[in-house]
Amino acid sequence: MERDTCNACGSNKIMQDVKIVDFAHGNQRKDLSVHIQKTDNIIFNKFEKGALKAKICGSCGKVELSVNNPQDLWEAHLKNKSL
Numbered sequence: 001m002e003r004d005t006c007n008a009c010g011s012n013k014i015m016q017d018v019k020i021v022d023f024a025h026g027n028q029r030k031d032l033s034v035h036i037q038k039t040d041n042i043i044f045n046k047f048e049k050g051a052l053k054a055k056i057c058g059s060c061g062k063v064e065l066s067v068n069n070p071q072d073l074w075e076a077h078l079k080n081k082s083l
């Protein structure tokens with residue numbers, strides 16, 4: 001498990017796995033995420049998607065971002081490079 005202390009100020013007021021959302025039209029919430037293209041099909045491209053989650057310090061406000069599926073994204077990245 002990750003340490004529950006802030007890298008910047010050493011505080012232990014850490015909020016783990018906070019979802020980052022974007023408010024689209026009509027206040028519809030959407031998870032902010034990264035996309036990596038997997039195919040070079042012009043009509044229909046496949047993407048690997050990784051939802052961002054944040055670790056936030058409740059003392060100094062430092063935010064660290066991470067994804068749940070780094071392995072999937074890395075494989076998509078390698079495929080993307082070989083297109």
Ligand SMILES: [Zn+2]
Nearest residue numbers: 006009057060
């Ligand atoms: Zn801090």
